[in-house]
Amino acid sequence: MLHTLKKSRIYLSIFxxxxxxxxxxxxxxxxxxxxxxxxxxxxASIQYLDFFAYWKDVLLGR
Known part of the structure; x- marks a missing residue:
């Protein structure tokens, strides 16, 4: 029990x-x-930029 408590305290400290x-x-x-x-x-702006470029190609049939 003491070992688990000590381990939990270390993880919480690191977090x-x-x-x-x-x-x-x-x-x-x-x-x-x-x-x-x-x-x-x-x-999100970087990801949507790629998504909208792909979506434009799909709509244009490329």
């Missing part, structure tokens, strides 16, 4: 360290978790 580090880097660079300047918006 919190990574979470705090990532949020600090995003805060310093000006990114937000939500809104127009987030990692999800940048990723």
């Amino acid at each position: 919190l360290l990574a979470f705090v580090l990532l949020n600090t880097i995003l805060f310093i660079t000006g990114f937000a978790p939500f809104g127009n300047k987030s990692l999800a918006i940048m990723d």
Whole structure:
């Protein structure tokens, strides 16, 4: 039981360290978790660009 608790504490510490580090880097660079300047918006714009290019080719019969 003590071994499991110790292992869980290590995993939680690693997760919190990574979470705090990532949020600090995003805060310093000006990114937000939500809104127009987030990692999800940048990723989605790249993926949708490829999707819409493919969709245009499909509609034109290429």
